[in-house]
Amino acid sequence: MKEDVSEKLGFVPQKDIVYNKLLPYADILDEESNDLLGKIKGNLGRAVQLREIWPGVLFWTRKLSTYMRLYGRKFSKEDHVLFIQLLYELITIDKLEISMMQGLARLLINLLKKRELLSREDLELPWRPLYELQDRILYSKTEHLGLNWFPNSVENVLKTLVRSCRPYFPESATQEMLEEWRPLLCPFDVTMQRAIGYFELFLPTTLPPELHHKGFKLWFDELLSLWVAVQNLPGWEVHLVNLFARLANDNIGYIDWDPYIPKIFTRILRSLNLPVGTSQMLVPRYLTNAYDVGHVVLWVSALLGGPSKQAQAQLSGLFNSITSFFHPSNHGRWLMKLMKLLQRLPASVVRRLHRERYRKPTWLTPVPDSHKMTEADITAFVESMMQPVLLAMFSKTGSLDAAQALQNLALMRPELVIPPVLEKTYPAMETLTEPHQLTATLSCMIGVARSLVSGGQRFPEGPTHMLPLLMRALPGVDPNDFSKCMITFQFIATFATLVPLVDCSSAVHERSDLTEVEREMCSASAEFEDFVLQFMDRYEYINYGRFQVFITIGNWHFWSPIIAD
Template sequence: MKKDQTETLGFAPQKDIVYNKLLPYADRLDGESNDILAKIKCNLGRAVQLRELWPGVLFWTRKLSTYLRLYGRKFSKEDHVLFIKLLYELVTMPHLEISMMQGFARLLVNLLKKKELLSRDDLELPWRPLYDLYEKILYSKTEHLGLNWFPKYFPVSATQEMLDEWRPLLCPFDVTMQKAISYFELFLPTIMPPEEHGQGFMLWFDELMGLWVSVQNLPSWEGHLVNLFARLANDNIGHVDWDPYIPKIFTRILRSFNLPVGTRQMVVSRYVSNSYDIGHVVVWISSMLGGPSNRAQKQLDGLFSSIASFYHPSNNGRWLMKLMKLLQRLPASVVRRLHRERYKKPCWITPVPASHRLSDQDVTDFVESMKQPVLLAMFSKTGSMDAAQALQNLALMRPELVIPPVLERTYPAMETLTEPHQLTATLSCMIGVARSLLSGGRHYPEGPAHVLPLLMRALPGVDPNDFSKCMITFQFIATFTTLVPLVDCSSALHEREDLTEMERELCSASAEFEDFVLQFMDRYSKFLL
């Protein structure tokens, strides 16, 4: 099929949108997209040659952005590289209006997003024009727009050049330290093959890590350094030895939460506290997991043991939001790493070595360490959404460890009428684990057997007198009925002889689907009245 598409288009597309094949007019899309792409290439190139930024270049770059939304990266690798180089030149053009540059930068970000499509052999970009642009925007009266840089496409020699440029600014007692570290965070390349590490992060890793370990007075630039280390860890899993620093790393992470300690509930003042970006912290932690020693997992067990009590529903404070973000984002980061190691197609980016890939035991240990805090956070005063998202990702990894305790809390909550908050919280978490529950599989084969009992017990939740309970019940029923077809399969018991015991039980229970639908429609009609 791909070969036929290549012959029709005249090139091999980089990455088109696969769902377009399901459209009723899919057979006409190749010709339609080819015509649009040809117009964009012709008119955009002509506008650039004529130096007509307005309206020519701006109009056709917007057309290219629309093309990406409709068809994805449905162009050849050569066109992909040329589009990026053209947009890069436009973004770094001197004396360009900030609003126009922002529009070009957004399109450039979109073109560079799928880093697996282009390697550094296909594309190299000079780093100094970006540095000059950043210097002009950030250190001028013009408001900073938060543009994203792409250090993975800088040449091999760029690391040493950057160190020569910014190392003289490294003075912990001067304001230039903040400037230097922010430049390092943004520009230093971290995606390189192992044979080039000597010209990459090994030139600065020991120096910057020693600086981070030795400075203890909560400097403002510490968060930028942590972001750089997180990116390095994620791009080089198994190629950086973090073991000597892991105890210090987890100690600093725990300190950054600014948790209350002692009988007087002392906390660090909000004006001098140094809080790391949770998004980078979870990437750093998930990238260090695994390996022969698995030292990071032992430290993670200790971290969650020390903060588990803070997730109790009776606790509240400004620190709780950080803890809930950690709980929500860490399992998602580990799921992304597992997908990268086990399912993602190989590309030019260096794969994770077999010795440092997460094993089944590593995943089990991780889920066990997070299970208790997540179950406590289900009834948090900040809501149950963070816990539900955490349970969703934990259930994807180990449903047999996560789903049973959630069910143990859900069934009693459905039976009581005096604790509506408990019901809404448990239903929200059940919606999160619904896919893992209903898919069954070898890890949790008895999961589908809970479908009908849960749906029948949820019916009393269709109560117009309690709006929040009613809405979460509708969402719960809609989620389950979307994942499971409501079909009476009881006749299969007499027609098939190759059914397992669980399949026979499910077929027998499916006869009650009609009763559920009738009861739901009766309650729904009363709700509308």
């Protein structure tokens, strides 16, 4: 199929939008895209030769951005590399207008987004022009005097641009960066913050294993010993943690973290800033310098697995020590960070499992077999998180974080996650005096719905719970309690979307190859009609008011007017 496309286009496209083939005029898209791409290349090159930044370059780079939105990266690898190199040169023009630089930078970020399309052999970008651009704008000596003005968005754009270009820095870049910024490393000077910020942003960590002696091995011991030595949580320590987290994630299995794992988890626990002791006082500066939760979970998920299992033991100890803080009666400034940790850590582990088991191999360094997460590692991780997650279901901040955590944990081990949630859900559906318990458990059941109805080898009895749950949820369609009514509609709509509500009870007599669970499900499906009729009765009951809620059940479509106030 690729050969046919390349014969039509004259090149092998990098990555086009596959859905364009479903359009009614798909047969003329190749000719149309080729014509537009030829105009863009010709006119953009002409504008650069004539040094016509405005309107020439600006107009045709916007045309290239529109082309990518319409057709994806439907150009050859050679054109892809040339577009990137051209835009890189344009961005680093001295004294280029900031608005133009931002527009070109966003287009370049879009071109570099799919890292698997271009390897280090295909593309190399110098780091120093980006450093000089960053230094000139973010550390301007004239902006505070009012002589220059930079928009607030320019910092994020520049940092994203550096992160996109970082995998393609040359082999010698690490040594050159160390020579440039090592003189600024003084813990008692303000230059320390600047130097560590540059190290975090620019140091490449995706070099292949044979080039590690030119990469992180030049600075790893030095910066890690600095992190261990400093105990008062300065502002630059956050940047160091972000750098170590990225390094660990990009080089799983190639760095021995075991000597530092106890120290890592101790620092993570301290950065949570939990109220402990008799006075329960919080130091204000710790609140601003606390570690970023996104990088903490990246670091922890990269440490899991491996022969030693030390990281999992430390993680279990960490959650044992902070479980009581998730109790619904507890509340404070620190609770939001705990809930973020609880929600993001399972998601990060799921991403790692996808990377190890399902993602197509690319030029990026794969995880060695010796350090891939085993089934025992996954089970231990899920077990260590279940107690705090079940407590967090009824948190005062809401159940959304716990529901997202349960969703990712159920993808890994449904037999460990779903039964405790069901044990809390069934009693909550029977009581009328605790509406918060009902809304919280229904929210979590929505999160694990896909793992529940899919069944599978690990939790084959899951689908048998669907109909009892739907029948028990019907009393929740109550216009007098808007939040309960809305979560009930969402609950019913989720299950009705995942499972077709069809009466297949006759299959029990017609098929002889059904399993016990399948026979039970077929027999129970006769009650689907009763469920729909009961729902319609309640729909008639609440058929007034101003606010409309749309829900689909099987082939039945309802507009349910609800009174919100």
